[in-house]
Amino acid sequence: MTIHAVVEAHGLTKRFGTFTAVDRVDLHVAEGEVLALLGPNGAGKTTTVRCLAAILRPTAGQARIAGHDTVAEAQTVRHLVGLLTEFPGLYQRMRPPEYLAFFGQLHEMQASHIRQRSEQLMRQFGLWDARDHRMGEFSKGMQQKMALIRAMIHDPHVLFLDEPTSAMDPQSAKQVRDAIAALRREGRTILLCTHNLAEAETLADRIAIIRRGKIVALGTPAELKHRLLGDPLTEVRLTQSIDGFLSRVTDLVEIVDHGETWFRYRAARAQEVNPRIVRRLTEAGHEVVAIGELEQHLETVYLRIVEEERAGNE
Amino acid sequence: MNRTAVSTIMRREMRDSLRDWRIVAPILLLTLGFPFLMNTTALLVENFLRQYNAVIISTHMIPFGLMVVGFFPISFSLVIALETFVGEKERYSLEPLLSTPISDAELYLGKLLAAVLLPLVASYIGMALYLVSVMWNLRYHPTPQILVQVSLLTAMEGLVMVAGAVVVSSHTTSVRAANLLASFIIVPMALLVQTESILMFWGRFDMLWYILLILVVADLALVRAGVRTFNREEILSRGMDNLNLGHIARSFRDFLRSGSPTHGDTNAEPVPWWRRLLALYRHDLPRLLWRERSTLGVAALMLAAGVGLGAYYAWRYPLPQGIIPLDHLTDRILQAQGSPVTPGWSWLPAISTRAIFLHNMRVLLLGALLAPLSFGALTLILLLAPMTMVGFLAAQVSIVGGNPWTFLAAFILPHGWLEVPAAVIATAFAFRLGAVLMAPPKDSTAGEALIQAAADFVKVFVLLVLPLLAMAALTEARITPQVVLWVYGR
Numbered sequence: 118m119t120i121h122a123v124v125e126a127h128g129l130t131k132r133f134g135t136f137t138a139v140d141r142v143d144l145h146v147a148e149g150e151v152l153a154l155l156g157p158n159g160a161g162k163t164t165t166v167r168c169l170a171a172i173l174r175p176t177a178g179q180a181r182i183a184g185h186d187t188v189a190e191a192q193t194v195r196h197l198v199g200l201l202t203e204f205p206g207l208y209q210r211m212r213p214p215e216y217l218a219f220f221g222q223l224h225e226m227q228a229s230h231i232r233q234r235s236e237q238l239m240r241q242f243g244l245w246d247a248r249d250h251r252m253g254e255f256s257k258g259m260q261q262k263m264a265l266i267r268a269m270i271h272d273p274h275v276l277f278l279d280e281p282t283s284a285m286d287p288q289s290a291k292q293v294r295d296a297i298a299a300l301r302r303e304g305r306t307i308l309l310c311t312h313n314l315a316e317a318e319t320l321a322d323r324i325a326i327i328r329r330g331k332i333v334a335l336g337t338p339a340e341l342k343h344r345l346l347g348d349p350l351t352e353v354r355l356t357q358s359i360d361g362f363l364s365r366v367t368d369l370v371e372i373v374d375h376g377e378t379w380f381r382y383r384a385a386r387a388q389e390v391n392p393r394i395v396r397r398l399t400e401a402g403h404e405v406v407a408i409g410e411l412e413q414h415l416e417t418v419y420l421r422i423v424e425e426e427r428a429g430n431e
Numbered sequence: 432m433n434r435t436a437v438s439t440i441m442r443r444e445m446r447d448s449l450r451d452w453r454i455v456a457p458i459l460l461l462t463l464g465f466p467f468l469m470n471t472t473a474l475l476v477e478n479f480l481r482q483y484n485a486v487i488i489s490t491h492m493i494p495f496g497l498m499v500v501g502f503f504p505i506s507f508s509l510v511i512a513l514e515t516f517v518g519e520k521e522r523y524s525l526e527p528l529l530s531t532p533i534s535d536a537e538l539y540l541g542k543l544l545a546a547v548l549l550p551l552v553a554s555y556i557g558m559a560l561y562l563v564s565v566m567w568n569l570r571y572h573p574t575p576q577i578l579v580q581v582s583l584l585t586a587m588e589g590l591v592m593v594a595g596a597v598v599v600s601s602h603t604t605s606v607r608a609a610n611l612l613a614s615f616i617i618v619p620m621a622l623l624v625q626t627e628s629i630l631m632f633w634g635r636f637d638m639l640w641y642i643l644l645i646l647v648v649a650d651l652a653l654v655r656a657g658v659r660t661f662n663r664e665e666i667l668s669r670g671m672d673n674l675n676l677g678h679i680a681r682s683f684r685d686f687l688r689s690g691s692p693t694h695g696d697t698n699a700e701p702v703p704w705w706r707r708l709l710a711l712y713r714h715d716l717p718r719l720l721w722r723e724r725s726t727l728g729v730a731a732l733m734l735a736a737g738v739g740l741g742a743y744y745a746w747r748y749p750l751p752q753g754i755i756p757l758d759h760l761t762d763r764i765l766q767a768q769g770s771p772v773t774p775g776w777s778w779l780p781a782i783s784t785r786a787i788f789l790h791n792m793r794v795l796l797l798g799a800l801l802a803p804l805s806f807g808a809l810t811l812i813l814l815l816a817p818m819t820m821v822g823f824l825a826a827q828v829s830i831v832g833g834n835p836w837t838f839l840a841a842f843i844l845p846h847g848w849l850e851v852p853a854a855v856i857a858t859a860f861a862f863r864l865g866a867v868l869m870a871p872p873k874d875s876t877a878g879e880a881l882i883q884a885a886a887d888f889v890k891v892f893v894l895l896v897l898p899l900l901a902m903a904a905l906t907e908a909r910i911t912p913q914v915v916l917w918v919y920g921r
Contacts, residue, residue, distance in 0.1 A: 133668050134879065172529050172663050192532040200530040204523035208443075210450045222439045223531040267527060 123148050123275055123306045124169060128178030131164050131330075138164040140330035141178065146275075149304040153311055153321035155419065161330035162310040163203065166277045169308065170198050183274050196224060199273035203280040205264035209253030213239060213263060216252060217270050224271035231270070238266040242296055258289025262296055269300075276300065279310045294320065314415045324415070326422050334422045338415055345418045348383040350411045351391060355379065356404040365401065366394055381411065432540070436533045440541025445549055448511055461503040462553040466561035469496045474568055493565050494577045495631045500561040501585040502624060504553035508589040509616060512546040512596035517609040520600070520666065535662040539597070543657070546593040547586075554585050580639045584627065587646035592616055594653035598869060601660035602878075615804065652806070656869040679882060686886035711894060719887055723859055726866070730814060730859040734851065737815040741822025749830050782912060788904035795854065795896065799861035799888055803881065807865030814858040841918040845911040850903035857896045860888040 124146035131139040139161045146152045154162045167173040169180050171187040171194035180187040182194045208216060214235055221231035239245040242262045247255065252263060261281060268276060281297065282290035297320055300307060311317050317324050318338050326334040326341075334341055343349075351370075355378050363372050363380060369390055370382035384390040391408060398405055448454050473496055519525040528538060558581070565571045595616040596609070603609045623642070630638045702710075720727065794813060801809040821843060825835040843851075867880035 167667060170530055172526075173667060174664060192534070195530060195532040198530070200527065202523065202526045202530075206523035206525070206527050208447060208524060210447060219439065219443050220527070220531065223436060223528075223533055225435075225532070264527070268530075 122146060123150075123183050124152075124180075124308060125182075126165075126169065126178065126180040129165065129168055129175050129180050130177040131161075131168055131173060132176045138330050139168060139175070142327075142330070142332050144169075144325065144332070146306060146308060148306055150323065151301050151305075151307040151309060151321045153309045153317035153324045154327055155311060155314065155317050155324050156327035157312060157423070160327045162327055163279055164330075165327070166200070166279050166308065166310055170200050170277050171195050172200075196271065197274040199268035199271065199276045201261075201265050201268045201276070201278045201281055203283060205260040207252045207255075207260055207263055207267075210251055212251055213244060213248050213266075216263070217267060220267050221270050226271060234270055234272065235266075238269060241299070242266055256289060257285050258292040261285065261289065261293050265293070265296055274306065276305055276307045277310075278307060280312070281309070282311070282313060282316060314419055318415045326419060328423055334418075341418050341422075342413050342415070345421050346413050348385045349387055350381055350383055350413060351387060351408065352379060352381045352411050353394065353398070353408045354406040355398070356406055359403070362398070362401055362403065365397060369393060433533070433537055436537045437541045437544070440528075440533070440538060441545045441548070444515055444542055444545030448514075448545070448549055451514075454507065454511060454514075458504055458507055458550065458553045461507075462557040463560070465503055466500050466557050467564060469500050469561055470564040470568060472496070473565055477569060491632050491634055493569070493571050494573065494581060494636070495628055496565070497558055497561060497573070497577070497581050498584065498624070498627060498631065501554040501558045501581060502588065504557055505550045505585050505589040506592070506620075507553070508546050508550040509592040509596055509613060511550065512542075512593040513600060513606055513609045513613060515542045515546050516597055516600040516661070517603055517606050521605050525666065529663050529666065536658060539658060539661045543590075543593055543597070543654075546596070547589045551586055551589050554589070555582070558582070558585070577636060580636065580643065583643055584639065584646065587643060587650055588620065588623070590650045591646055591653060592620060594650060594657050597657035597661050598653055601657075601665055602868075619805070652869060659870045679878075682879065682882045683886050686883045687890060711890070715890065716895060719860075719891060720856070723863065723887075726859040726863055727855060730811070730855045730862065733811045733814050733858070734818050734855060737818025738822035738825075740815070741819035741824070742826035744819070745823045745826030745830060750827050752831060782908050784901075784904045784908040787907050788901055791850065791854070791900050791904065792897065795857040795861070795892070795900075798858055799864055799892075802861045802863075802865035803868055805865055806869045807862040810858055810861045810865065814854060817854075837918060841915045842911065845914050846903045846907035849899050849906065853896045853899035853903060856899075857888075857892055860884070860891045864888060 122145040124144060126142050126144040129139055129142040129144070130137065142161075142165055144152070144165075154165060156162050164173065168175045169182065169187060171182075171191040174188055182197050185193045185197065187194050208219075211219070214232070217235040217238075218228070218231050221228075221234070226234070236245065239248060242265065244259060244262060244266070247259065252260065255263060265278075265281070268278075278297065282293050285293065294316060297307070297309070301320060309317065309321060321338070323335065323337050324341060325332050334344070336344065350373065358377055359375065359380055363375060366372070366382070370384045372380055372382050374381045382394075387410065395405060395408065473493060476492060519528070562573065596613065599612040599615060600609050603612060623646075627639065627642060630636070630642070794817075798810040798813040801813070821839075824842075825838050828838040829835040839847075863884045864881065867884045872880055
């Protein structure tokens with residue numbers, strides 16, 4: 118099976134005067150994939166998305182959406198993408214159907230199709246009952262969902278979601294995350310910009326970490342963790358003191374930490390190693406209370422990458 | 432150009448304005464209430480003036496009232512334009528629009544029309560109400576010319592304000608900042624309306640056509656500038672409206688040194704000052720003059736236009752015989768120039784090298800200062816004015832039977848071959864200080880372009896214009912009077 122890259126960027130660079138916002142970015146997002154672009158504020162996420170969405174022209178390099186060049190075929194690209202901006206940017210005095218009709222018309226949709234699609238999306242996102250209210254009366258979560266519907270009104274091939282939950286209360290953020298998760302289940306191709314690590318880990322298939330306009334790491338959450346943090350970390354808890362037991366397993370694993378009644382080790386093939394460790398413990402007369410893989414947080418990965426990159430620059 | 436997209440944008444903007452009571456209430460008041468107030472004023476003034484058999488009221492005041500009644504609602508186009516262009520940016524609702532397939536020009540045109548049409552319709556309704564009431568009460572019937580002039584002036588004024596607001600909005604990220612910069616539109620518009628009022632009371636309705644022509648030219652220039660500045664790149668590249676004096680100073684210094692900002696390029700080897708000076712004369716100045724050849728052409732054209740205009744006024748308003756005392760010129764008269772003892776010549780500066788040099792330098796610097804405030808227009812007028820006087824005097828000499836070429840050769844040529852090029856060069860580079868605000872070069876913000884234009888002006892002014900002015904002043908004070916005496920003296 119051939120996996121087509123729907124979003125492609127080769128050496129994508131964007132400079133504003135002497136400031137380089139995006140620096141030789143290479144990206145490939147496959148059909149139906151969710152890629153999270155993770156980075157601190159000002160890292161270049163939004164500018165990258167604006168270049169990919171044919172809103173800004175790259176200074177160098179090129180980008181293609183579904184095979185269409187973002188500069189030479191900018192208008193086609195804008196038909197193919199839906200952009201959820203960081204701030205909803207709704208027209209507060211308008212009602213949802215009128216608002217969606219406006220954007221539908223700009224995407225050259227037929228009036229009947231706009232009506233049908235508006236109703237479908239508003240029902241899907243739970244806003245149908247609020248259709249007669251002016252959008253200025255909406256909560257933050259409702260506004261962001263409305264903006265998401267706007268981005269999807271023309272049934273775009275690719276969705277760019279720029280900081281979809283920033284500055285939102287937890288409940289509103291959850292509403293929006295649920296909506297994105299639903300889109301993921303539908304098999305949409307999504308590029309998600311965020312600085313929320315949990316959000317990226319939950320929603321994305323792959324994560325690209327961007328700093329000072331450069332992609333400094335790219336891979337699935339598991340790959341990034343493995344690359345940066347090493348093999349999975351397993352913790353064993355016993356009923357009594359481990360005494361001199363640790364020296365009996367150093368041929369199998371690397372002990373990274375231990376206490377009176379517990380120890381942690383890294384092992385590349387946990388399925389093979391863990392039973393052997395348990396067997397040796399049992400042979401030595403130890404009773405195992407618990408054995409399990411410790412969760413390694415993406416936050417640790419992210420901070421390590423950012424620190425390493427900073428140290429490299431200095 | 433997709434007309435459906437333009438119309439979609441325009442209709443949405445107009446609906447949005449009609450839902451904003453802060454816009455609708457004053458427009459309604461001015462459209463429906465003000466014409467009757469103006470009508471009452473006209474009646475009162477007419478009754479008062481009738482006691483003195485004054486007839487000015489119907490012929491001059493009613494057209495003035497018509498213009499004022501139209502101007503108040505159309506002035507809202509500026510408010511709507513600032514809301515439409517900058518307000519959307521500030522409320523983050525512009526970026527979703529920019530992500531749609533519409534072009535920059537369609538978006539610009541849709542918003543431009545929306546900002547102009549609503550106040551314009553209100554203006555025309557107000558004007559119609561006013562006309563009906565004065566026709567009813569004062570039996571006044573406007574001429575078709577006045578109707579066409581006032582209607583067109585109102586529309587063009589609205590367009591100038593909106594197109595100007597777009598240019599202003601492109602330099603700001605907030606409505607507050609845009610409102611502050613809007614004085615660059617309000618002040619010239621206020622002056623324009625005052626000028627129109629004077630012309631109307633003066634009964635010079637023919638002159639209104641010239642005002643209309645100026646407005647059309649301003650509209651074209653501002654719309655062109657708006658199309659250049661209102662685009663995705665410009666809108667999204669702009670950060671905060673912070674004034675960073677350190678950055679401005681560094682950029683200015685870099686532009687002055689190299690012609691492009693390098694910021695921190697310390698790798699360049701130190702060069703002795705005299706070699707840098709030599710390089711400036713051998714490379715920088717010729718390069719700058721060649722680059723600005725079209726602007727220099729505009730300044731030269733303005734110079735020629737000034738001479739032509741002066742000649743036209745001399746032919747139209749000839750001076751009485753003997754007012755130019757060419758036949759009585761003496762060394763004493765020339766030496767006393769600028770003092771009360773020389774009637775007919777007292778308006779000229781005193782003939783001293785220092786006075787002439789300082790006078791010319793002040794005028795050219797004033798032109799540079801006025802350029803950013805008038806988009807370069809006042810700078811060109813400052814060049815036009817003295818050349819109009821030269822043309823006027825030369826033509827007068829011809830009218831009284833003298834040879835204008837001899838007059839020019841004696842009075843102007845000795846120092847003019849230095850002074851005129853200096854004035855043209857200084858004017859051209861000063862003009863750019865205003866022109867770049869209207870249409871900044873590609874890949875450069877208006878601020879950067881202004882700093883570069885200022886650096887270029889300083890470079891050319893110090894290295895070329897001032898030396899030329901100094902030589903011209905010396906010649907004008909020492910040699911020109913001798914030539915004049917040799918040709919005309921007794």
